[in-house]
Amino acid sequence: MAKIHISPFLCLFFILVNVIPHSADETQPTIFILGDSTADVGTNTYLPGSKVRANFSHYGIDFPHMRPTGRFSNGFNSADFVARFFGLKRSPPPFLFLLTLKSNHFQKHLLKGVNFASAGSGLLDITGPNMSIVPLSRQISQLSTVKDNLTALIGSTATETLLSKSMFFISIGSNDIFGYFMTNSTMPRDQFIGILISAYSNHITNLYTLGARKFGIISVPPVGCCPSQRLLQKLINGVDGCFPPENDFALAFHSALDTLLVNISSQLPGFKYSLGNGYLMTMDVINNPQAHGFDNVDSACCGYGILNSEGPCNSTAPLCPDRRKYLFWDQFHPTKRAAFLAAQTLYSGPPYYVSPINFSQLAKDY
Numbered sequence: 384m385a386k387i388h389i390s391p392f393l394c395l396f397f398i399l400v401n402v403i404p405h406s407a408d409e410t411q412p413t414i415f416i417l418g419d420s421t422a423d424v425g426t427n428t429y430l431p432g433s434k435v436r437a438n439f440s441h442y443g444i445d446f447p448h449m450r451p452t453g454r455f456s457n458g459f460n461s462a463d464f465v466a467r468f469f470g471l472k473r474s475p476p477p478f479l480f481l482l483t484l485k486s487n488h489f490q491k492h493l494l495k496g497v498n499f500a501s502a503g504s505g506l507l508d509i510t511g512p513n514m515s516i517v518p519l520s521r522q523i524s525q526l527s528t529v530k531d532n533l534t535a536l537i538g539s540t541a542t543e544t545l546l547s548k549s550m551f552f553i554s555i556g557s558n559d560i561f562g563y564f565m566t567n568s569t570m571p572r573d574q575f576i577g578i579l580i581s582a583y584s585n586h587i588t589n590l591y592t593l594g595a596r597k598f599g600i601i602s603v604p605p606v607g608c609c610p611s612q613r614l615l616q617k618l619i620n621g622v623d624g625c626f627p628p629e630n631d632f633a634l635a636f637h638s639a640l641d642t643l644l645v646n647i648s649s650q651l652p653g654f655k656y657s658l659g660n661g662y663l664m665t666m667d668v669i670n671n672p673q674a675h676g677f678d679n680v681d682s683a684c685c686g687y688g689i690l691n692s693e694g695p696c697n698s699t700a701p702l703c704p705d706r707r708k709y710l711f712w713d714q715f716h717p718t719k720r721a722a723f724l725a726a727q728t729l730y731s732g733p734p735y736y737v738s739p740i741n742f743s744q745l746a747k748d749y
């Protein structure tokens with residue numbers, strides 16, 4: 384297998400299909416969000432020494448008031464759009480931000496949900512070493528603290544009820560796959576995927592034990608197609624296009640996760656889930672950009688050099704002419720429009736992309 388270098392971060396992107404938008408309905412569940420940079424709304428800004436941050440321009444250029452918030456996007460990300468479909472204004476704030484508030488404000492926020500996602504994180508604790516990020520295991524410990532705080536606030540019965548009706552949105556796994564390639568691992572693919580799935584199984588079981596019942600999960604996109612990995616394909620193999628071995632892992636991950644969730648739902652009473660196929664959603668756009676309103680599905684909108692991906696997106700980087708026409712915002716992440724389309728598909732898409740039910744059904748189904 385080719386040896387490659389990958390910048391030591393995170394993440395990804397993923398996507399969509401055009402489905403008629405659905406307006407927010409009467410059910411407005413509390414939302415808890417876990418995952419990586421695709422769902423991070425500023426967590427790493429509050430982590431001392433974090434090396435994976437986006438709290439500077441041009442990030443946030445299409446966010447209200449053009450404000451960089453730590454989101455790895457030109458505007459809202461998929462966590463925001465999922466929250467919007469459920470009737471919220473945007474994602475709930477980062478847990479680490481809530482910790483900076485006075486206790487009465489902290490408590491008020493908890494009832495509406497919390498975002499724990501941290502850019503660079505993975506299913507495995509060894510993913511994102513020394514970058515000061517919050518791995519999924521620690522995000523779940525933070526949720527456990529939140530549960531204690533809710534219990535102190537509204538009592539244990541009401542807390543159990545609230546958690547059982549809440550939506551748990553999880554977007555993670557890409558950084559583990561990047562880590563595998565970055566460390567030039569020689570472990571066979573299926574063995575590595577087995578380790579990831581076993582970790583995912585433990586995380587889900589831990590969340591279930593804390594009281595979570597409704598899981599809205601998105602699998603990994605074709606990570607080999609993000610601009611940074613296309614650049615590798617060009618430099619290493621001398622050809623244009625996606626970097627195939629990473630996509631192969633992403634596809635295997637989806638299929639194993641699908642199997643895991645079927646199994647878990649047969650074992651844990653009351654467990655409900657919706658799995659978005661991040662691979663297929665993104666690939667269908669890449670294979671047919673115009674049908675989804677994109678002109679460019681290979682370059683970053685913000686960045687330097689070949690594929691705007693040789694240098695990172697920062698405040699002096701060139702910007703593409705029309706951000707709505709690009710699938711990728713930076714070397715790794717989708718644009719705001721791509722994130723919207725992904726969330727729309729998760730919320731109201733057909734079983735081809737999100738199964739066995741979509742997120743709107745998951746929210747209704749008590």
Ligand SMILES: *[C@@H]1O[C@H](CO)[C@@H](O)[C@H](O)[C@H]1NC(C)=O
Pocket residue numbers: 428429436438439440
């Ligand atoms: C980003 O966050 C870090 C840590 O909180 C802070 O030191 C830095 O000034 C922030 N950058 C901007 C542009 O706000």
Ligand SMILES: *[C@@H]1O[C@H](CO)[C@@H](O)[C@H](O)[C@H]1NC(C)=O
Pocket residue numbers: 512513
């Ligand atoms: C992370 O830090 C530890 C201890 O400081 C060091 O041994 C290890 O090599 C570092 N890992 C990476 C990938 O830099």
Ligand SMILES: *[C@@H]1O[C@H](CO)[C@@H](O)[C@H](O)[C@H]1NC(C)=O
Pocket residue numbers: 486489490528529531532535
């Ligand atoms: C939240 O719960 C943790 C753990 O029980 C506790 O240490 C912390 O003080 C609580 N925070 C608030 C604001 O109640």
Ligand SMILES: *[C@@H]1O[C@H](CO)[C@@H](O)[C@H](O)[C@H]1NC(C)=O
Pocket residue numbers: 386387388565566567
């Ligand atoms: C992986 O292989 C590349 C290319 O041979 C090498 O430059 C890099 O240092 C290796 N990385 C690790 C973590 O061993």
Ligand SMILES: *[C@@H]1O[C@H](CO)[C@@H](O)[C@H](O)[C@H]1NC(C)=O
Pocket residue numbers: 646647650
């Ligand atoms: C389903 O899960 C159980 C318990 O975790 C495990 O023992 C079993 O092997 C799994 N079955 C399949 C088909 O993966």
Ligand SMILES: *[C@@H]1O[C@H](CO)[C@@H](O)[C@H](O)[C@H]1NC(C)=O
Pocket residue numbers: 687694695696697698699700
């Ligand atoms: C942005 O990145 C480029 C290319 O890596 C670098 O030359 C430039 O100094 C950076 N600008 C800022 C403001 O950090």
Ligand SMILES: *[C@@H]1O[C@H](CO)[C@@H](O)[C@H](O)[C@H]1NC(C)=O
Pocket residue numbers: 402730731732733734741743744747
């Ligand atoms: C998504 O779920 C809704 C139920 O809320 C259902 O009516 C709809 O048919 C589903 N969408 C598709 C395209 O299957």
